Amino acid sequence: MVATVNYPLAYFAERLAGTEQVSVLFPVPADRDPAFWRPTIADISEIQSADLIALNGAGFADWVARASLPRARLVDTSELFAETLIETESITHSHGADGEHSHTGTASFTWLDFEQAATQARSLATAMERRIPAVAVGLHARLADLEADLMALDAEAEDIGTALSGVTLVATHPRYQYFARAYGLEIVSLDWDAGAMPEDAQWQALSDLMSGTGAEVLIWEAAPPEEAMVRAADLGLAQAVFPPLANRPAEGDFLTAMRASLDALGVLALELATD
């Protein structure tokens, strides 16, 4: 059994396993954000029993830091590019005798750079080959297929990056740091709840952001209520829904859902070019 902390890794593991003998455990409920989900003791016990535990790294799923997991069965899939992870804002504080210190955050949605996703898939494949001999037969071919699919997404994202060059995008949540860096996009972020109708103050913050940055595009992390899209359109924003897929999509899989998001961005880029 391979346990994973997010859906992209679960998808990679399912593709790489290639046999029903190896199951993939992704215990996060569909309505929860895997980045902030907290496992129960029973969940941790189940994860501890896995042959391999695939971590995303980059601070994703920080419950891992407080849980006891066997080192021999852990694989940090972003370790190979740990030097290039994106640091986020930090907060400095002090208490007791420890003096002043800070908690630096790290952008954790690493797979939105599809080259990084391919590296993560390779790390996972190497660990699976070592820990689960049952997957060894044909593993390299399955990895090659998966890498080809991810690199096709990468190529499509490159085209979108080129098409949207010079355009400022606003994301409803800070999830797209690696996507922006990999494909040369300018993305500024809000901190809206996924799928919820923003409050007036949040709309005001969006207007202020548009004034300050000249943003023309709004990326929704999850499909919002219809009236939210209408209100954003009234502000003059082109819009696309781009779920980062930390959790399993309601329909399709990682590849089809990601293609749909990129297609939506591609259409939007075309519209902007036509205008």
Place this chain on the structure above:
Amino acid sequence: MNALFLATAYLRYHLWRSVILVIVAAVILSVPFISQTLLRGSEEALTSRAEATPLVLGSRGSRLDLVMSALYFSEEATAPLTMAASEAVWDSDLGLPIPLYTAFSASGARIVGTTLDYIEFRGLELAEGRPFAVLGETVLGASVAGRLGLGPGDTLVSSPENLFDLDGVYPLEMQVAGVFAPTGTPDDEAVFTDIKTTWVIAGIGHGHADVINAAEVEAGNVTASAALIEYTRITPETLDSFHFHGDPDGFPVSAVLVAPWDDRSGTILRGRYLSQENPVQAVVPSEVIDDLVDRIFRIAALLDAVAIAVGAAAAAAIGLALFLSWRLRAPEMATAFRLGAGRYVILRLALAELGLILGLAAALAAVCVYVVWSSRESVVAWLLAL
């Protein structure tokens, strides 16, 4: 039969003198057997555990102290390493590193902070409960659980290191998640927890009430009062507030057990720590323990000779006591002689008394030897953990 009856009656009449004679004779008879049992048991325990541990990394210094603290959780403290030494082994892909942090104790038992890999490495099985799952949980060795009367759901508090170190290590209340089945090794005498929990005890990680509000975040600098309450107990409610400061590679470990993937990997790993300039040394425990066992048995041979001499002297003292006792009983024997008891009957009476004393002493010695022999594993584990 009459001689046996009279001897029994005499010994019962002089009960305390008889009891002392029996005990002294039993001690003389049992000590060599007990010392041999414990010595052989120690040799077996030392050797088998050392042979089951291919390699130990620790700070350069006494190899024996390193092995004794890493394998037997003894109190010999070696200078701590950092977690970087463990990660270096992992990064080398030559073996599995299992870090140990054994700086603290709880209710007289060593707290062994490690990873779950240790359980697999030593083949430990749970008698009750489950392995530790989150910060603050422990699994007890069988002897510790028995001695303290603790089981899953109970709590155990780490011992403060220094009562006068007000800014130092605070006791942490830990939740018992499980108890290991007895193994007859020092693992029975230890309290196991995640190494991150021992870092919390060391003050490297801590949990506290939220110090941040929106305005302070905006200002980018949050200062909390020194009176801020730090949690001394990790509960589901406070777990999320626990965090660590600094680079994990710099966090302390007492030693790192290493299970190389194969012989070649083990040789390469040992080669990496040969330089005297390297502050980390790699030790093959079986080499150190073989050397120690050789020394112990050389000393043991000397002790055996001393024990034989002391035993002979004590036996002579007992003989003298019996002889003097018979001299004191000369009028009694003369009366028996006048009543018609021949020299042979008196000799039988003397032999019956001696036989009873030695028989009782042999029985008592056998019971003592059996008790030590049957519990030799836990006695040896306790001795090694001292």
